[in-house]
Amino acid sequence: KNEVEQSPQNLTAQEGEFITINCSYSVGISALHWLQQHPGGGIVSLFMLSSGKKKHGRLIATINIQEKHSSLHITASHPRDSAVYICAVRNGNQFYFGTGTSLTVIP
Amino acid sequence: EAGVAQSPRYKIIEKRQSVAFWCNPISGHATLYWYQQILGQGPKLLIQFQNNGVVDDSQLPKDRFSAERLKGVDSTLKIQPAKLEDSAVYLCASSLRGAAYNEQFFGPGTRLTVL
Numbered sequence: 275k276n277e278v279e280q281s282p283q284n285l286t287a288q289e290g291e292f293i294t295i296n297c298s299y300s301v302g303i304s305a306l307h308w309l310q311q312h313p314g315g316g317i318v319s320l321f322m323l324s325s326g327k328k329k330h331g332r333l334i335a336t337i338n339i340q341e342k343h344s345s346l347h348i349t350a351s352h353p354r355d356s357a358v359y360i361c362a363v364r365n366g367n368q369f370y371f372g373t374g375t376s377l378t379v380i381p
Numbered sequence: 382e383a384g385v386a387q388s389p390r391y392k393i394i395e396k397r398q399s400v401a402f403w404c405n406p407i408s409g410h411a412t413l414y415w416y417q418q419i420l421g422q423g424p425k426l427l428i429q430f431q432n433n434g435v436v437d438d439s440q441l442p443k444d445r446f447s448a449e450r451l452k453g454v455d456s457t458l459k460i461q462p463a464k465l466e467d468s469a470v471y472l473c474a475s476s477l478r479g480a481a482y483n484e485q486f487f488g489p490g491t492r493l494t495v496l
Contacts, residue, residue, distance in 0.1 A: 278423070285487075305483070317424075317487035338400060360423055371423030 277301045279373035280361050287379050293348040295375045297361030300342065301368075307312050309360040311374065317360070320346070320351050351379045383407065385488035387473050393494045399461040402403045406454070406475030414485065415448055415458050416472040430456060431478075432488055453456045465470075 278299045287293050296308070306318040321328050321335040323344075328335050332351075337344040348355055356379050361372040386405040394400050406413050411432050414415065416424035426447065429436040433453035445464070450456040460467055470492050474485040 309487075316489045317474075319484050319486065322484050362423070369426045371425070373421065373423050 275310040275329055275351065278361055278363055280375050282375060283373070284376045287351050289298070289352060289381050291351050292377050293351050293377065294348045295359050297344045297362045297372060298342060299370065301307045301365050301370060302367050303363040306337055306344050309362060311358040311360060331336070345352040353379045353381050362364040385473055385475050385486055387488035387491055389491055390489060391492050393496065394463055396465055397462040399459065401457050402492060404456045404473030404488060406473070407486055409477065410475035411478055412476045413456050415456070416461050416474065418470045418472055431439055439479055441474050443459040460482045465495050468493055468495045
């Protein structure tokens with residue numbers, strides 16, 4: 275069993291839809307990261323959080339430490355949001371990565 | 382601000398050959414990470430440097446992989462000899478410091494294909 279589980283694995287949405295990607299983890303963490311990976315491999319860090327909620331533009335990330343769960347929300351989705359979204363947690367020097375959620379937003 | 386630079390972007394080699402990847406982190410970032418990402422999987426941390434010292438290399442296959450960051454700035458990752466299962470994207474990332482709350486910035490990656 276992976277330390278970090280994401281759902282869904284694949285997601286197709288129509289442009290404008292509200293999207294939620296979930297991440298559950300089984301280890302103690304000091305921080306949780308949401309990463310965006312576009313075709314070609316480049317990774318961009320979207321959020322780093324240890325509690326509560328963060329918002330950046332149309333993206334919102336929440337974390338519930340007690341439930342060991344985080345969600346990434348995309349409001350008013352756009353085709354350029356199509357990418358793989360990866361949840362990663364850090365425990366000291368140990369990093370644990372989810373396998374990613376592949377999102378395709380159709381115009 | 383320039384991002385994390387990596388080269389080459391793509392490399393194709395035959396098994397048992399050697400290969401080296403280069404990474405130049407963001408200026409001033411003390412911590413540098415090398416990750417291996419096999420197709421369909423999340424990245425796996427291979428090694429973490431703090432300046433020119435190794436913080437964590439517990440998942441680095443030391444019989445064939447080596448990495449150095451001699452002057453505490455740029456870094457090289459070497460595979461010698463390569464195996465088919467080494468085909469992956471090798472990502473370099475850097476952060477200001479290694480503390481848990483420091484954001485990591487990723488390079489574009491080097492896609493290695495071992496034939």
